[in-house]
Amino acid sequence: MNETGRPQDDVLSNPRADRVRKVAQLAGRPARLKRREFLAEGPQAVREALGLHQRRIAAGEPGIVYEVYASESCLDRHPDLEALAEGTTAYLATDEVLAAMADTVNPQGVLAVCGFLDTVLEQVLDAGPRLIAVLSQVRDPGNAGTVLRAADAAGADAVILTSSSVDIYNPKAVRSTAGSLFHLPVVLGAEVEEIVAQCKERGIGVLAADGDGELNLDRLQDENSARRLGAPAPESGYALENPTAWLFGNEAQGLSGEELALANHRVAVPVYGAAESLNLGTAATVCLYASARAQQSQQGSGTESA
Structure with a gap:
């Protein structure tokens, strides 16, 4: 042509x-x-x-x-x-x-x-994002692409990959995004300490996805639903409707102890069956959609976050 x-x-x-x-x-x-x-x-x-x-x-x-x-x-x-x-x-x-x-x-x-499409961390954070996915030490290109695609579907504002994570421009990673790489800003090469510090400076809560987390994702969603309905509900420590950056770790080891300590809270996705845990792509999708639903509901009701 x-x-x-x-x-x-x-x-x-x-x-x-x-x-x-x-x-x-x-x-x-x-x-x-x-x-x-x-x-x-x-x-x-x-x-x-x-x-x-x-x-x-x-x-x-x-x-x-x-x-x-x-x-x-x-x-x-x-x-x-x-x-x-x-x-x-x-x-x-x-x-x-x-x-x-x-x-x-x-x-x-x-x-x-x-x-290349990637942008700088400050540009993403200064735009007032409501939902961000942060991938630390994620090594599999298919997993990275899957999380980026899930973030896009959930309406996230950006995806950030640390310097220890896979190259998102790897052909397998690009294919796994199914075109979502061209839909939302991507930041590459940032250090998790810098990401967390800059998020906190801007009032963005940082949640670490962790199977042994002290907070339960289902309970956070129940509390969000109660607030929307104006019903009294116990507060477990975090409002999902707030601007949030989710930290997701390595496929096998998850987040390190140092990375977990950086977050405001560690959040567990409950497992009701016999499976030992969820894979990275599934866990990230569940977490991102929980935040997205809470934030969308808040916008629809016009209420302030707790």
Whole structure:
């Protein structure tokens, strides 16, 4: 496709071409860091990337999609992608070329080279966020992407990954977000001590997800419901409707003792069956939705948080 968004006459067909190798290198972290570029693969991710790109261009800001590569058959199945790619540098490519570029075993016929999206911690916190997910020492790219997707679905304002966490631009992480990476601000490389200190300075409560936490998430939700109804309820120490940053730790070890001590409270998600615990993605989803529901209910009722 040329600058008008229409397909070019020449189709990229050599999987060993320099251009193809350059794109394929973005599956590795060194190339991503050096060029500050990453791959979005598949119709959903590319659609969301192009949507953000076009919104930024319309606002007079730099775009985030540098190149698009697609097969004719993919464009036949997803004609909206061609319209969204208008004005970008885009090319038709054979399935063999796309397979050589992509990180996936079975590529879906389209990928985009995108610029890094992350922002700085102060910019996120100064915007007055109500709900933030913080990932500390989360090492699995699929888990990181899943939590980011859950945060997006819950209406969170940002996701923060500490320097000890996985690279969110890892192809597997990007795929796991299902396009949510292009929906909300992401901060990378911050230290948990700095995150917590800056949150507390701005009146944002910090809750640590911990299976042995002194607070019970179900009880916090019950207390929130009672407040909404104007009924008397015992206060266990935290109002879920308040601006909140949730801390989520390593998949196997959870949060360290030092990290737990930084939080205002440690909160446990109750387990009623025989399972030892919840996995990271599930626990994060439950916690984020508990806060989101409390905050949405508060906005709907117009009441002040406790």
